[in-house]
Amino acid sequence: MSTVIKVEDLGKLYRLGKVGTGTISHDLNSWWARVRGKEDPTLKLGSSNDRTKKADSQYVWALKNINFEVSQGDVLGIIGKNGAGKSTLLKILSRTTSPTTGSFKAKGRIASLLEVGTGFHPELSGRENIFLNGAILGMTKSEIRSKFDEIVAFSGVERYIDTPVKRYSSGMYVRLAFAVAAHLEPEILIVDEVLAVGDAEFQEKCLGKMKDVSGQGRTVLFVSHNMPAVKSLCKTGLYLKFGEVLHQGPIENVLTEYLAENRTVAETGEIPDDFHRSAGTGEALFTKVYATSISNQKVKDLAFGEKFRIHTEIELHKDFIDATLCLTIVSSTGDPVMFIRDSLFGIQNSRKFDKGTVSIEIDMNVKLMPGNYSITAGFIQTKTGFAIDWVENVYSFRVVRIGYMGGDDYPYYTVHGYTEPESNWKYKQLNS
Amino acid sequence: MDSEEKWDLVVKPQVSVFDLNLKEVWRYRDLLILFVKRDIVAVYKQTILGPIWFVLQPLLQTIVFNFVFSSSFSRSINGCPYFLFTFCGIACWNYFAECLTNTSNTFIANSSIFGKVYFPRLISPLAIVTSSVIKFLIQFVFFIVMLIYFIVIGRVGMEISWSVFLVPLLVILMAMLGLSIGITISSLTTKYRDLRFLIAFGVQLFMFVSPVLRPVTPEAVNAKKHFIEMLNPMASILEAFKFIFLGNGTGTLSWPWLLYSTGFAFLTFFLAVIIFNKVEKSFMDTV
Structure with missing residues (x-):
């Protein structure tokens, strides 16, 4: 199997706090360092991303030293607790933001599904929005046209296809949005917990569709808190903690590691005050x-x-x-x-x-x-x-x-x- | 061996400023068309008059300006009806102003989409410029209809010559200027939003120093003032536009100044795209 995604030494630094008059001096500082070709002084300051500790620096590494490869046809589940850097990683891989250090390389077209219905315009009809949303997700007009009937059938909103989507129920809206996304045919698909929406029957449909996609030899990166879904869909896993890769490998091993790591409560069974309550x-x-x-x-x-x-x-x-x-x-x-x-x-x-x-x-x-x-x-x-x-x-x-x-x-x-x-x-x- | 592998996409923190990736913009042309369609169609949904508003808006502006300024300027435009003169100026100016103000908001207005999906960010401002040109064309057609009416009733002479072929160039120059200033502002406002407060009234002030409601001070009257006014890259464009349709005396066709505006437009466009391209990579972190 050939490698389709290669992530090398990827890191992302964020500044905490708000942007205001005070931050411009930091900007000028790091800009001046870059102009002189020196290392950006702010990069050295970042601390690891442990939310529970009080920050000793204004900067924080949301991701640090991330290295992994994904081969073609693989379904990689990215797991980790809230704030572990999963979303940041997806944002970098889907190119909505750029890394601070390191690089990633990919082969083939990448489509990301960090949200369904991105760019839906409430005034436009379902039909118009299918084209608009499809194009935003990277499909060409002719691709959308050839799949239009399929998309409408999958969404189950035929009757309302010429009604503005602002008149849709939220369920119909999501179904239509997912239908468009499900008919994307990229070589690499990046999915963030979109499955958390819709009714049970629709979720089944979505999971089925994702299985189809991976069955066709496409590569899928999937982020979710839904462990059974991750387990049934993914072949390999990547476990992130505080912005670093803690474990990677076959999904069963990673999940076991994740759940063992997250037992958190000591032998006494006493629940600490900062325990994450769902x-x-x-x-x-x-x-x-x-x-x-x-x-x-x-x-x-x-x-x-x-x-x-x-x-x-x-x-x-x-x-x-x-x-x-x-x-x-x-x-x-x-x-x-x-x-x-x-x-x-x-x-x-x-x-x-x-x-x-x-x-x-x-x-x-x-x-x-x-x-x-x-x-x-x-x-x-x-x-x-x-x-x-x-x-x-x-x-x-x-x-x-x-x-x-x-x-x-x-x-x-x-x-x-x-x-x-x-x-x-x-x-x-x-x-x- | 690694370097021998062929990657379709390589993302690194620092890229060359000249890596504009225009090929990708071209690949997303369908999206551009759909954005234009959205902007045009969505504006007049649930209105009675629909696209007529595109004409009504400058018409009302013209009527008001006509009421206020006609007595002060109508003598200096060689007998041309001030109404026609103002409408021509306002239609052009509105096109430029719309390109500028709407693109100046690109990153902030689209942050919800940009944060979720990647497509070449330049598509958004380009779509705004394209949909504005459609509005401008509607107004332009209306202007031509009025012009013909005034010619028929004998208030304006037939002055149109070969120079009418310059019109597409003038429209492109206005778009480039508006777009360049707009996307530069949008790039500069992702982190520090101070500049945004300047735009709305800045464009208005800019209109009064540009030859929109009046002709440029003639060189024979005050050479120094003429020179300063013509330094405004919009001046020679507006002047040429009026010269082409309304004849000598309402405007002038000055080749050196047109060349100056063209150079100015291309230079700012080039710089603006570079700045925009640099900012689009990571603006999501600061917007």
Whole structure:
């Protein structure tokens, strides 16, 4: 396979703070250095991009020393937490901004999909916008014309094709926009989380389309927080952290690394204050989530088949009459394996939670297959489903292959499935 | 071995200032046409009069200026109806001013598109200039109709000669000047926006020092003033335009000054494209 993208020593420096009268002296300084052919003094100042630390410099490297290659037909998933530099990398690769250091080289036409419906004009009809948007994305008029019917059919908005798009529902708007993007035929496609839009059926359609694209020998670069989507689409992965490449290789390895790296919470299960909460109002906060053996022994490794207990502690800042705790156990590749909630309380009758700290212990009687797992916990409003607090992959644990007999004798693990439930087997000899 | 590989695209932090990539601009010509179409069509959507507004606007301006200035200037234009004289000046000036003001906003107005998709950024200002030329042509046709009317009723003599072939050149020069100044301002305002406050009234002030509503001070009357006024690159263009259609006395056709304006236009255009090209690479970080 030939290399179609080669990134060498790529770096991007940003200045923090606002632009004003004070910044012009810095500009003049670095300009003067460049005029004399010396190294730009501001480049030396940049610190690495760790948001949690207070900046010791006005400049920050959003990306630093990025090196990788992508070969033809590869689907590369770029993962990392918010602020890891994923979007900056995509911006450079899609040429909306230029790197501060290093270079990248590419073969073939690059089209980027950092957003759907870029350049849609609200006053123009769907038909006119298909042409306009297609051209912005780099298609020629004749290319668009030859695919026009296909695009309209894919979007499913035939009836409204001559209506201004400002009259469209937001769903129709997105469908039309994605339809145009999906019919691009570049050699290299760069996609940023556009799949987060639209209904489930449409998302399926989009994922299918992306699979088609990669199946045709095109190269795709995909950035997403949706780990199952990354896992099912991508062949290789690139894990960014604080603007640097932490891990790259086959997608399974990278995902495992990513989830292991992001378990973050210490053995005690105490959640630090700066833990990234995916959603919530802040009215209640998880303070602890961890798992122990049934005898309350804190263990990171659970024996296969052993019952275990999940402990949670929630700090409530007010009374809740309509709330529920739910947990998801997530596999090392990011797939949700099982969902746990208090079955005594449903939508009709909820438990009342009083202000203060509450501890909830859940005894689990499930045989998880040997492998790595993590817990995602949510405290939600029962009726609406809105999250009051939501912590993802907050605690990770391992199920080890210690079998019933106490030895390392259980031969199966997560490739065979995630659980081994109780089952009844009946054998009958039908003939002999 | 690496250097032997053929790459279609190489992106580096520093590129040569002369790397203008005009081939790419040409590849995106379809986009240019669609942008022009968008600008023209979207403007008069949901209006009753539609494209008539393109003519109505300068017409109303002419009527007002006519009311204010006709008594002071109409004697100095050799009997030509001041109404026609002003309309001619305003149509030309509006074209130049529109090229300038609309392109001066290129980076800021398009930052939402530019931040998401790459295409040669020069397409946007070029589209503005092209759609403005279409508006100008509509006004120009209207001007010719009025001119014919005035010729028929005998207020204006038939003065049109071979020099009418200069008109396309004059239009191109006005576009180049407007575009050059506009995109230079847009390049300079991505980071520090101070210059933006100058444009709106700057263009207005510039109109009053240009021979739009009046002819240039004749050389015989005040040679020094004539020279200073002609240093304005728009002066000889406007003068020539009026000379071609309205005849001697309303304007002058001065070859040396036209040559000066042409040189000025090409030089600023060249510089502006270089500045623009340099800024477009990373303006997204500062806009």
